[in-house]
Amino acid sequence: MADSSPEAPIARAPIKPTLLELLRAFAGVSVAAFGGALPWSRRMIVERKRWMTSDEFNETFALSQFLPGPNTVNFSVVFGQRFGGVPGALVALLGLIGPPLLIVMVLAVLYERYGDVETLGHILAGVASAAAGLLIASVAKMATPMLLRRWNSGPVIAIVAFIGVAIIGWPLPLLFIALAPVAIVLAWFKW
């Protein structure tokens, strides 16, 4: 694998952040990140701070996508761990979710108090419809490469997951335990 270029040893970025810098960087990303934190993280880590090369970033992000749960949260833990062990992971996680959590808690208090105000209800209804549209667009972007590839079982698995959860209303744990092993076996044999 040493000579195939994508797998070649990755050149290490030269700069290593301190704990305080980690905290500030992830806090900065968290309050700037609307509609997904990935592009913001890349800008901060690769372009501005140069803590990772683009390849290192992609590699680390692939790892966070491999893990279940919120991707950016996983990313902050893996990134923080790499540069500062347990304290690094905790600090990066705190930076990423701390400030948004404070903001959203204020909004939660306001919503519980004023959520019944009719005008607010109408505004949020408009935003919710738009937010559903954003999800449709991200589904379309994810599906495009899968549909362009030669025939494989991917679309069938996706449709089964969709029908099971959205139309029939199966609990996610049930669907996951039944479908994930099948999907993994199919991927193992590249069907």
Added chain:
Amino acid sequence: MNQNPLWSLFTLFATLSFMAVGGANAAIPEMHRVAVNVMHWMSDKQFTDMFAIAQMSPGPNVIIVALIGYHVAGLAGATVAMTSIVVPTCTLAYFVGRTWDRFKQARWRIAVQAGLVPVSLGLISASAFVLARAADHNFYAALITAATAATAFWTRANPLWIFAVAGALGFARLV
């Protein structure tokens, strides 16, 4: 059945921590199913309101969990909900992060990752469907969803501008 709402929040979000393949947006249908249909913590409208608030707020999408937790059991609920969804997967992330180099080329690792992509695609499609069904009650609402989907797919428009326009249409009582 255990009636303590904190326990229910814990079991819901700790489970999702391991099964939300594709991130928090893949877990929306399950949150909706439990919060609205099973536990009757909130109405459809309240759920989609919270999704809208979380999308308008900065930070990772998982933040909706804090809104649900707060609605169910105040600050304690928000704390339990966030902790339950973050801690299990982060612990896993910590240890996998340290050993990743050892198995990143392993065939099983590649099969697991490739196999879960369509599962997560199906779950996020289900999220879009569940939200649209809960939010789009009239023609204009469905039109906002369709126009947003087209705009976000074909352009690189900032979602905040889209939300501003959609919110203004709501303010004008079109939705």
